[in-house]
Amino acid sequence: MLVTYLEASRDFCETDSIRFGAALAVCRIIGSKVSTAGRATGHSSAIPAWRRRIEERIAKARTLIGRLICFKSGNNRSRIVRTVRMAFALSQPDITQKLTERIDDLKQRIAVRGKRIRRYTERSTRFNQNRLFQSDQKRLYASLERPVVSGTGPAPNQADTVAFWRGLWSEPVSHSEGSWTEVVVSQCAGITPMDPVIITPDDVAEAVRRAPNWKSPGLDGLHHY
Known part of the structure; x- marks a missing residue:
């Protein structure tokens, strides 16, 4: 097969098909079992x-x-009547009450099963996160990151932005303070200034030790654990 078809192949997909066909033929000749399920789609995404x-x-x-509900509203089609007859005797005098009770019971069962799916899904998610933390922490951190939501409106005008902040920071402003400022200055004259704050590596280690796990990352982008 390779000698006959491979030299004439000019397409990558065709070349891959020829190579796979040749390998499959060899496996069949020597009696080796080969499973071709999932070859085209990759990993299976089947529902549990x-x-x-x-x-x-x-x-x-x-x-x-x-x-x-259709039967209660007066719909007497054969399929609906057959379904109700299988569950109840249509000659019963309190059939309407029984239908209401049955509908409420089914709604409660649906709610319980929906909560069961959510509970099982959360448990499976926690299990997968714990397993991923042991194998690839980087992928786990990336999966925990929330996408950044940016505004969809028009971008601000650069000239208007510069003019706005220039009016706040670049132009000198003379403030007329009241007499209360002099009182505050006189009251604070005898206060000893605080010593400069020096952050040591021991202070950082103590702060990190007390921080909760999975805390949001800072500018370095690292999660705490």
């Missing part, structure tokens, strides 16, 4: 079996609720 079962039960419950 437990979630698929719960979602199927929720879908069936919603379908039954819809048919019971």
